Amino acid sequence: GQQLNQSPQSMFIQEGEDVSMNCTSSSIFNTWLWYKQDPGEGPVLLIALYKAGELTSNGRLTAQFGITRKDSFLNISASIPSDVGIYFCAVGLGGSGNTGKLIFGQGTTLQVKP
């Protein structure tokens, strides 16, 4: 089946460091999303990307939709302790019969050392 590959699987960084994670697929997708899951909570949407090549920022977060439509990256600048959590990429399947359905990557677990 369709699959997203996120890397790295986990990261342990020092507060203040920048973070980069990415998500790749063997298939083309027209919508890429990044979610964050805080411990004990459900995922929350961070950034949505709808156009190939699009670069979007949300505070210290920046995400890009790859020009090939097969990848996306998420950067976090100047990390702080509350950045801790699991970051998921997701793609919208789109197309007839699939509208509204998402596929999620396996997640990148981020830990920040104060």
Place this chain on the structure above:
Amino acid sequence: DADVTQTPRNRITKTGKRIMLECSQTKGHDRMYWYRQDPGLGLRLIYYSFDVKDINKGEISDGYSVSRQAQAKFSLSLESAIPNQTALYFCATSLGDRAADTQYFGPGTRLTVL
């Protein structure tokens, strides 16, 4: 108040028992989804519903059933629970247009099957 609520938040049950997980939303969204989360596997879609009369199987529907009693309520049932159904279960909603890709998650139900 939370827009998407799930009950119970935690449940421990025994193999063979019937279990129902409830989801309610006050967002007024037509589309609702049930996912399960397992460590290292991300979120996988169990069932989804685009309106009260619509029920669709997701990626891993075997062993589960759902009921969409009203626009605001979507229940997930395990007819005869088994240990490998131990997981974190999330309900989600979306609006039903292009923003359908933006899904809003509940806080999750942690289910343990002994």
